[in-house]
Amino acid sequence: MSTCRVTDSIRLESEGNIKLTGFVDADWAGDHADRKSTSGYVFQIGHSTIAWSSKKQSVVAMSSTEAEYVAASEACREVQWLRQLLADMEVPQDGPTKIYEDNQGCIKVAQSDRCSQRTKHIDVRHHQLRDLCESGIVSLVYCPSSEMPADVLTKPLGKDKFDRYLKLLGLQ
Template identity: 50%
Template sequence: MVGCLMYLLATRPDLAFSVCLVARYMERPTEIHMAAVKRILRYLKGTTSYGLWYERGKGDELVGWSDSDYAGDIDDRRSTSGYVFMIGTKAVSWSSKKQPIVTLSTTEAEFIAAAGSACQGVWLSRILTAIDARKGNCITIYCDNSSSIKLSKNLVMHGRSKHIDVRFHFLRDLTKEGIIQLVHCSSFEQVADIMTKPLSFDSFSRNRDKMGLCTLELIN
């Protein structure tokens, strides 16, 4: 069942967090994991008409959102990174993934999530440049953690960042060169929140609409 649900992630970003969460337990699933999969299937049955509808002339600017929870996995206390990239009003790339290391603060968790988002943003920008031969503009990535934004701009090592693995500090070089721009946004406006943690129905529906998911009835 999880394998079938994985195919839907290509067009249903609202399922990314829940499906990736249950996929972690496919080796030794229990009854609670079976119940979680059935809950996803019930949600899917009630939203079969939802999907992404891309329209021409609805903007061509690449914008991203990056977010992370903190020690959300109760088994190994690793955090979950999530990002959403949109062109115009529709999501074109998204991810929900457990981080490779255990973080010691929310700042470190958000910084690692932003570094992963920057990788995807640079790749998408190069694809867009190759398609229409335009110059790559600075990629704006919205983050709701002020400390991680300051850390990406501050080249001085201090107690909060000296333990962070070197491979994540390339984000500083991208920020310094003007390739990536981290901009602060409120948690209420954070679209990638849907990729990192369970949300209330109102918050889930709001972020789902912001990503551009709509029903066939609205299109017709």
């Protein structure tokens, strides 16, 4: 059993490893008025959802890869904060935090050390994602779209999918 002391009177106990994982998604140009995308991410410790976000991106993405890259960049800023919080609670994270992503192009851009004709327009501020991947803070892992629970935060879903994703997130 893993134990983490939050204060002298509050404890976080877990059957097994207290490992932070995340899921990130974006809907490309989902807002029909301004064609901006929506970013969504969810973070869990074990099977408990501890943080999530769904918000419209501030830029118009030129591709689904860019929309996903922007969303992953936003999720990585949250990862840094969550990892520091866990370290302050004496639960340091061993190895990179896995963030599941359903866009293989996004993963390739994050793992590449060069810009191409297709990616040079992505704002420099989002390339912090690359640095975090290179330094071993985060690891982007492919997750098929059909298994991406962060979809619940970015797009309309049918009842069955919606219910299944809520269950995966430990929500009712």
